[in-house]
Amino acid sequence: MKFEGTERYVATEDLSMAVNAAVALQRPLLIKGEPGTGKTMLAEEVASGLGMPLIQWHIKSTTKAQQGLYEYDAVSRLRDSQLGDDKVHDVRNYIKKGKLWEAFTAEEQVVLLIDEVDKADIEFPNDLLVELDRMEFFVYETGETIKATRRPIIIITSNNEKELPDAFLRRCFFHFINFPDKSTMQRIVDVHYPDITQTLVQEALEVFFDLRSVPGLKKKPSTSELIDWLKLLMADDIPDEILRERDQSKAIPPLYGALLKNEQDVHLLERLAFMHRRETR
Structure with missing residues (x-):
């Protein structure tokens, strides 16, 4: 399956080639360009063009990499234990799946958008290196490893607000969306x-x-x-x-x-x- 744009999205030859190269290499596609040049919309249209579900993770300045994997609500578990709630005996009741978990365990291959990665702390990209490279992560509370059953197509956008680490860049296929003529x-x-x-x-x-x-x-x-x-x-x-x-x-x-x-x-x-x-x- 090749991406060549859609009825709603005009993809230049270079952009289509970048998307298809990232899919072939099974590497995240890092998209940069001026704000308003359609970086986020690209992920939506790639999902539409390839007939895949889209999972979106919009990054904020307070977002931590761990949130993309899962979050463990220890406070709620402590409160329930004090109230004598039976569900405290299963720690899974207090684990909230993140966007990467959803993408890794989806029933079919999905497109995962990590939007505006440069908004987060400088360590954010480094904290996802292993997970994006190996397509797996370990859940310490349950002792299980979550591994991608179908490797998602990952599209990462950046507005160039800050430099991204070299180790992160090495793991991506890069494309800069030039302003349209x-x-x-x-x-x-x-x-x-x-x-x-x-x-x-x-x-x-x-x-x-x-x-x-x-x-x-x-x-x-x-x-x-x-x-x-x-x-x-x-x-x-x-x-x-x-x-x-x-x-x-x-x-x-x-x-x-x-x-x-x-x-x-x-x-x-x-x-x-x-x-x-x-x-x-």
Whole structure:
């Protein structure tokens, strides 16, 4: 089975090759790229394209690697023992399975998403080295080893907020999602809005890529933000002419709140527009 994208997800040839290479090597696929370039959605569409269930583990700054394996609730067991509850005699009643446990013991092969691994502590990736390499882990409370019956396809995403350990990187197949060019972006838009007016798309893409090219932007607008902006343009029935007449003295595009997400970038565009007006007097 080969992944070649889906009706809802435009996968470039390089990205499809990376997914299939990771599957063939039976190694986790580490995906990096700008926020909003479809890293998380990739796992969803790989699962859909290959006809497999998806298990998602969204990482937070407080997430520990152990939580992905299992958690033992000793406090509840102590409380139940004081209350004389019979279930205290089976420690399994106090073990909560983590996402890796679920993936390892699933009845069929699954896709496991470990999303935004760089949000956690720097030791988080190292704490999963053995489990991801051997596809097994030991449960100390029960004395059993949980081993993957069907090796899951593991997709790990990172926004490059911090460097990942070399030992972890060695165990992954790596792919960086480059920001889409105009032709690829056109295909992405067509997938989301097949009935959109093409002149609107062309003018919107010109504005979008011009905006991304402005020097000094703190946060460049992403693919997902372009999709949101186009939705607003269609909902408000913005005429193509407004986008076509790109006046540098009016540097901020209509409904800019979908594209610009901080006041520094808005002020930057306002200053550029002001400077242009002064120069043309």
